[in-house]
Amino acid sequence: MVAAPSTPPPVVEVNNLRIRYGKEVALQLDELSVVPNEIFGIIGPAGSGRTSFLKAVNRMDLFDRSMDVEGSIRFRGRDVRTWKNVYSLRRRIGVVFPLPVGLPLSVYDNVALAPRLSGVRAKSELNDIVERCLRRAALWDEVKDRLSSLGSLLSGGQQQRLTIARGLSQDPDLLMLDEFSIAVDPVTTMRIEDVLKELKQELTIILVTNLVQQARRLADRTAFFLGGRCIEIGATDAIFSGEVKDRRTTDYILGRFG
């Protein structure tokens, strides 16, 4: 029997998505899919609807009464709005917000929270997870002697990396990063970028970024959102070498934007 040459099923698959806040449409996406083990970059100017997209995938629209999602977003083949247990959906998807949120718990408890929620009790196992995730988030060396101090007291950049460690501690299938480097210095940013490249072996990453060059360095494919529309999706190399469907993409990448 010959296996049919097939591309693996997408991790995230979007069809006719429309996100509104009240009457205002924030994002309209006809089609978009994210395949396993890729880093999918999303670039675009402020207000282009990127954060709204991530929220809809993780069903964070439930937090905001005015936010309304129509159309379908399938995560691993199933529409996210048909997951009856929204908590189990969210546990499979790690999110890192643009503003760092160190929970008012100890550094250790911040990272151990997700494993505990999913039932890990053994101290040694928790210790391992905490150390591994903090190392991957390039934070271990700075906090290993103060694991019991409050996470909300770390510096902004440290809290940002703590948030990344927390996202990883969920052991997610999909990691969504929203402008993760906004509060992180360049050297640390590079270290985390290296980690993301490694992590791609194990999981799929959606990377929303304001830094066009970051998308170029990391993303396998890149989408360009503009004014609530997806103007361009393509291989990052192609987009950055000027093979674009829409001229505005190149204009944005080159910073020639009004």
Added chain:
Amino acid sequence: MPPLGSLSQDLDRRDFDWYADKLVEILVFAGGFSAIILILGIFFFITREGLGFVFSSLDIVEFFTSPRWRPTSELNATYGAFALMAGTASITGMAMLIAVPFSIGAAVYIAEFAGPRSRETLKVLVELLAAIPSVVWGFIGLTLMNSLIIEVFDVPVGLNILNAGLILGLMAAPIMTTIAEDALKAVPDHYREAAEAMGATKWQVTRRVVIPAAKKGLAAAILLGVGRGFGETMAVLMASGHAINIPGSIFDSVRALTATIAAELGETAVGSEHYRALFTLGIFLFTITFVINLTADIIVRGTRKR
């Protein structure tokens, strides 16, 4: 650029805003200062009336250990406040057993689970409960609770620790709920959202993130409830049975410190030994409530610092 001369004049000029600011500062200071003066005045008054007795004729050991409070005995008046302390402590303890789970539970529900509609309704109801005068509570204890306890538990007297504790618990719960809810509400929403985005359920977020973050405010709420329990007089006087007793069970009648003062002060001659003994009870109560409130305050201050 303006010449330096006029600039430096500008920096030194005291204009209307400057004077208005100073004036407000002085007024606010005067207001705050007079509040302190008043409290000191009260403290001074109570101490002056009671302290002479403490040093002259009071037997401190007897005061703290003897259950015999017999201030009216002709031959041998004794001033043992131990039974009164036990009464106050047991009623307050009983009250907290009821009020703590009720108020913390209600606060968690209002702050974390209720929708905006029921939240507003519940808050109004809680505030309404807080506004019921203590005499009315005492009346409920004296009539309704009394017969209810007699019937349900088949005991001869329904005015006892259980009754006073229930009443006091219900009285303290609203204010404790309000303060506990404030403490929970003070935990910023982005903490909740961050935890929920990780797949924590509402209850997990509450238990693992919100309550730990608000624990100082919650402790302060409980302590203020305890303070309320120690200080409450009228309802306790009416519902406790007002019998001097070292309690052995929750169905025993007891007498509280506050109720003793309220009931006896009117019948004593000003300046008599009995009169001054009651002021000594006052000093004792004042000290305890002061310490409790101070502790609550220090705890709350600790929360704000973060």
